[in-house]
Amino acid sequence: MLCYNIYSGDTIALPMRFFMPRASAVSADFPQRGHDHSACGSHALLEAEAVCRSRQVKLTDLRRKVLETIWEDHAPMGAYDILAKLNAEGERNAPMAVYRALDFLIENGLVHRLSSLNAYIGCRHPGRSHSGQFLICSQCNIVAEITSEAVSKTVARAATSRGFKPSGEIVEVMGLCPHCRGN
Amino acid sequence: MLCYNIYSGDTIALPMRFFMPRASAVSADFPQRGHDHSACGSHALLEAEAVCRSRQVKLTDLRRKVLETIWEDHAPMGAYDILAKLNAEGERNAPMAVYRALDFLIENGLVHRLSSLNAYIGCRHPGRSHSGQFLICSQCNIVAEITSEAVSKTVARAATSRGFKPSGEIVEVMGLCPHCRGN
DNA sequence: GTCATAAATGTTATGTTATAACATCTATTC
DNA sequence: GAATAGATGTTATAACATAACATTTATGAC
Numbered sequence: 001m002l003c004y005n006i007y008s009g010d011t012i013a014l015p016m017r018f019f020m021p022r023a024s025a026v027s028a029d030f031p032q033r034g035h036d037h038s039a040c041g042s043h044a045l046l047e048a049e050a051v052c053r054s055r056q057v058k059l060t061d062l063r064r065k066v067l068e069t070i071w072e073d074h075a076p077m078g079a080y081d082i083l084a085k086l087n088a089e090g091e092r093n094a095p096m097a098v099y100r101a102l103d104f105l106i107e108n109g110l111v112h113r114l115s116s117l118n119a120y121i122g123c124r125h126p127g128r129s130h131s132g133q134f135l136i137c138s139q140c141n142i143v144a145e146i147t148s149e150a151v152s153k154t155v156a157r158a159a160t161s162r163g164f165k166p167s168g169e170i171v172e173v174m175g176l177c178p179h180c181r182g183n
Numbered sequence: 184m185l186c187y188n189i190y191s192g193d194t195i196a197l198p199m200r201f202f203m204p205r206a207s208a209v210s211a212d213f214p215q216r217g218h219d220h221s222a223c224g225s226h227a228l229l230e231a232e233a234v235c236r237s238r239q240v241k242l243t244d245l246r247r248k249v250l251e252t253i254w255e256d257h258a259p260m261g262a263y264d265i266l267a268k269l270n271a272e273g274e275r276n277a278p279m280a281v282y283r284a285l286d287f288l289i290e291n292g293l294v295h296r297l298s299s300l301n302a303y304i305g306c307r308h309p310g311r312s313h314s315g316q317f318l319i320c321s322q323c324n325i326v327a328e329i330t331s332e333a334v335s336k337t338v339a340r341a342a343t344s345r346g347f348k349p350s351g352e353i354v355e356v357m358g359l360c361p362h363c364r365g366n
Numbered sequence: 367g368t369c370a371t372a373a374a375t376g377t378t379a380t381g382t383t384a385t386a387a388c389a390t391c392t393a394t395t396c
Numbered sequence: 397g398a399a400t401a402g403a404t405g406t407t408a409t410a411a412c413a414t415a416a417c418a419t420t421t422a423t424g425a426c
Contacts (some may be wrong), residue, residue, distance in 0.1 A: 029345045057203035058422090060374070073208045079412070094377065099413065104374095116353055118383095118412060133338075135347045149342040151334075155316075155356060160332040163361035166320045170299055170355040173338060178346035243403070247381095258417065262383070282384065287403095301383060301412095 029135070029144040030177050031074055042070035044122050048110050051127050057108060062093075066101040067122065070111060075141035076119035112145065116172045121145070131169050137177035144177070212318070212327040213360050214257055224254035227305050234310050240291060246278075249284040250305065253294060256365050258324035259302035295328065299355045304328070314352050320360035327360070 007144055031040070048067055052059040053090060059067075069085045070077055084097045102120055105111035111120050114131045123132065124145045135144040157164040214223070231250055235242040236328045242250075252268045253260055266281045285303055288294035294303050295315045306315065316334055318327040335353060342349040 004245075030347075038361070058374085062375075068221055092376095094375095095413075096377080096415095099374070100375080115355070133341070134210065135342055135349075138350070142281060144345065144347070146345060148337075148342060150337050153353060154331075154333050154337040158329060158334050159318055159356050159358065161328060162318065162327065163364075164213075164320075164327070164356065165364045166318075166356045166358040167321070168355060168357040170357075171188050172298070172353040173342050173347065173349045174351040174353075175342065175347055175349040181346075181348045198382075241403085245404075275405095277404095279386095279406080280404070283404080 002049075029146055030142065030179065033179055037074070038074075040074070040122075041068060044110075044126075046070050047126050051108060051110065055108060059106075062097060063101045065105055066098060067105055067110060070105075070120055071122045073123075074143065076114050076117055076121040076136075076143055078117075078119050082120070114143065114172060115170055116174070129175075131171075133171040135175065135177070136172050137172050137180055139176055139180040139183070142177055142179075212329055212364065213325065220257065223257070223305075227254050227293075227309070230309050234291060234293065237310075238291060240287075243317055244301075245280060246284045246287055249281060250288055250293060253288075253303055254305045257326065259297050259300055259304040259319075261300075261302050261310075265303070279326055283356060297326065297355060298353055299357070314354075316354040316356075316358065317365040318356050318358065320363055321357050322359055322366070325360055325362075 027047070031037070045064070045068065048059055048064075052054060053054060057075060057088070066082055069082050072085070078094065079098050079102060082093055082102075086098065102111060102113075106113060106120075108126075110123050110126045112123055113120055114134060114136065116136070121134075121143050128133050130147060132145045133148055135146060137143070152169070155169055155171065156166055185229070209240055214220070220324050228247070228251065230246075231242055249265055249268060252265050255268070261329075262278065262281050262285060265285075266276060266278055269281065285294060287294075289303075290295060291309075293306050293309045295306050296315070297317060297319065299319070304326050308330060313330060315328045316331055318329060322324070335352070338352055338354065339349055
């Protein structure tokens, strides 16, 4: 089958026995410039549906709209940005509505909050419970979510070796993404 | 010589050739309950003087007072908490004053900001330029600043292996400190 | 179906954190 | 002592987030 990798931008021939939509759709950490981003959003929405179904929680209209809005960009979005987009077509949502939807989405592993930016971003591997690790480009604002076992293990070890019992962690790295470091 | 470790609470006999005030004063990551905390503050102030002298920047009255206030506690302090303490005796400082002092102190490596808490804490190893790694107790709010080479290297490796050029990082671990995990 | 309940959303107000913009003062250098 | 840079003062407002309570909507028991 032909398979379009929305991150790398390649179209590749993929033997059917290797068909793994998730892995192919979400392979590179940094999306290709000019990729078909709507695909990211619809992919994420499908995953969100599945997650909510299996967790028996409700992806209501409002929550879905907030999630869609977040996925309009690979750069993180502030709560009030989301609000503005929601209300752009005349709706009259209040900040509370957005924050509540965000709480729900974060609780269910569909969205992450970036503490260093007070902003929110769609989760790239929903379902798995995890605190993400983020690479934040200070030039173009794109954020890559990575999941490095090495990082989480090393951090956990550093904490426990000091008698600390970790229950959650934040790892946010600022710097230049592959696209911007060239400039 | 006799040496009092303000963190562990021990008094130890230390051969003069091993006299390293900094290491002895700041050894354990989590301070002992009930230690003489004023010693932490005065120690930090002395170090701050030295750092500012060597960097040829001015530790003005206001900046010193902010730093002292931060060191009144091992738990991180919000900017407006600091403001309230400064103004407790009738002064009329504005938020700007505190934020400007904090900017200075952070720039010169004397204070860290904890993104996950929007709060500030005195740096335990000033002078060395570093982004700290923090263990934050969610029960007693005490924060330990650690400096794990393993963590920083692993994080840097994870970033660069993805084509990212890191310039700064945030590592904040939430959990229970040695004192609280027993309860 | 309708009643009771829980869940979600609506609404208003306010709390908390941080910065912009410009005026004034102070220290330093020549 | 005039010029300058750095620090602080002052006022206003931006940006981010939650409290508290009212109303609506979904769900299950009967």
